[in-house]
Amino acid sequence: MDENQEVRDWIEEFFSGSEKSPNLIGALLAMQKQFGYLPKVGMKALAGRLSVSPANVFAVATFYNQFRFIPPGKYPIKVCMGTACHIKQGGLVLDHFERKLGISEGEVTGDREYSLDRVACVGCCTLAPVALVGDEVIADMSPTKVDGLLLQHKIKREQDQE
Numbered sequence: 210m211d212e213n214q215e216v217r218d219w220i221e222e223f224f225s226g227s228e229k230s231p232n233l234i235g236a237l238l239a240m241q242k243q244f245g246y247l248p249k250v251g252m253k254a255l256a257g258r259l260s261v262s263p264a265n266v267f268a269v270a271t272f273y274n275q276f277r278f279i280p281p282g283k284y285p286i287k288v289c290m291g292t293a294c295h296i297k298q299g300g301l302v303l304d305h306f307e308r309k310l311g312i313s314e315g316e317v318t319g320d321r322e323y324s325l326d327r328v329a330c331v332g333c334c335t336l337a338p339v340a341l342v343g344d345e346v347i348a349d350m351s352p353t354k355v356d357g358l359l360l361q362h363k364i365k366r367e368q369d370q371e
């Protein structure tokens with residue numbers, strides 16, 4: 210099944226499964242959780258379901274910085290920039306990921322392996338500064354740990370290709 214159809218089917222299922230009519234933000238959050246981003250076709254279908262214009266849906270989605278509009282990389286990296294992580298130099302960690310991956314936050318590497326995003330507090334402040342690779346929480350992040358993590362991934366990817 211093509212991805213556009215998959216998204217449309219998901220919207221139908223999402224609305225048919227809801228007891229009360231979902232609001233726009235709730236539907237956008239659910240769609241991003243399902244697909245890892247907000248597909249254009251999904252936002253259009255959502256607009257139709259909620260009887261609002263696609264421009265309205267897009268305007269709301271772009272207002273909140275937790276929504277992304279391109280598919281995440283195979284290894285989505287999220288750097289926490291909540292207060293505790295920010296105080297403990299989370300910014301240096303984000304900068305270092307950007308330098309090493311050659312992308313800015315919100316972008317995906319050319320080979321679609323990595324995406325990089327900043328997120329608000331992920332709820333484990335005692336481990337700050339924190340990054341997530343997929344669902345795995347990495348504690349006490351530092352630029353050196355970024356190097357180690359990316360090297361470890363590179364070795365694993367090379368092993369997987371053999």
Ligand code: FES
Nearest residue numbers: 289291294330334
């Ligand atoms: S501020 Fe980063 S986990 Fe809470």
